[in-house]
Amino acid sequence: MHTVFLATIPSPDRGVWHLGPIPLRAYALCIILGIILAIWWGERRWQERGGTKGTVVDIAVFAVPFGIVGGRLYHVITDNELYFGPGKEPIKALYIWDGGLGIWGAIALGAVGAWIGCRRKGVPLPAMADAIAPGIVAAQAIGRLGNYFNQELYGAHTSLPWGLEIYQRFDPSNPSIPDQGADGVAFGHIPLPDSPVQPTFLYELLWNLLVAAFVVWMDRRLKLGHGRAFALYVAGYTVGRFWIELLRSDHANHILGLRVNVWTAILVFLGAMIYFFVARSRGPREDPELLRTEPAGPQKTEELEPGAHRDAE
Known part of the structure; x- marks a missing residue:
């Protein structure tokens, strides 16, 4: 008989709703909301630092799609056995709406897109x-809500009062067929054997919000520039990801007994901290004049006096 935990956190019964033939996926909506928040907050901070309004939006046109592709590539590469091999369906490697975005790949390739945008601007x-x-790590927090609706990325069984109840989900068109994927529905709220579990999605959500607040506080106090605020975000995030990753019980490849993402967190943390201290030698925050871009529009031509002519350029 299943024990009822009065203080546990219930899982949503589904992660997808339908408006006629149109599916509304909680994971995708959370990613979109996170992107909107990151761009809005980034715009505000860019203008406060002396930059031109609209620059962040223009650069996001490159950074966002690069980041999504990078996040998916990292996930597929590090967990390739989920999509390739006997009995697998490789096409599902493209099903981004089912979850599976590696933040490491998203940041790496997103940075490439941002570099392209910055060069153009x-x-x-x-x-x-x-x-x-700060907007990026806050967006990551919102993205973790998508994992909550997909009922994924949780930890082992726990007796803690804030444990997460997880339920058996079924094919919505045939409730006799189990379907733990994003499209499944928890008819009857039948708890899975390990329920309740560690709500690692919630731990990371709260940690990310703390990191965002810490970066803003340190940035205001030290007037960080030359990428140091970003390095601080990366370092702070990886510290949390390290211990949260050790609590997770979902499938993951291991190296020397540790999950791949644990090793990645360690290496990225070291790189971020080295950059944070080395970049200090570059001096004060960038001159606001370097952050301003000329608004797009027709070029003004110099007026000439009658009879005058331009020298060849």
Whole structure:
């Protein structure tokens, strides 16, 4: 008989709703909301630092799609056995709406997209990274809500009062067929054997919000520039990801007994801290004049006096 925990956190019964033939996926909605927040907050911080309004939006046109592709590539590469091999369906590697975005790949390839955008706008990438850092980690927090609706990325069984109840989900068109995927529905709220479990999605959500607040506080106190606020975000995030990753019980590949993402967190943390201290030698925060871009529009031509002519350029 299943024990009822009065203080446990219930899981949603589904992660997808339908408006006629149109599916509304909680995971996708959370990712979109996170992106909107990151851009809005990044714009505000960019202008506060002396930048031109609209620059973050223009650069996001490159950074966001690059980041999504990078996040999916990292997930598929590090967990390739989920999609390739006997009995697998490789096409599902493209099903981004089912969950599976590796933040490491998203940041790496997203940075490439941001670099392209910054080159086109003529602004320094490190300064842009500092402006958008808190918004990115806040967006990650919102994204973890998508994992909650998909009922994924949780830890082992726990007796803690804030344990997460997880339920058996079924094929919505045939309730006799189990379906623990994003499209499944928890008819009857039948708890899975390990329920309740560690709500690691919630731990990371709260940690990310703390990191965002810490970066803003340190940035205001130290006037961080040259990518140091971004490095602080990366370092702070990896510290949390390290211990939260050790609590997770979902499938993951291991190296020397530790999950791949644990090793990644360690290496990225070291790189971020080295950059944070080395970049201090670059001096004060960037001159606001370097952050301003000329608004798009027709070029003004110099008026000439009658009879005058231009020298050849």
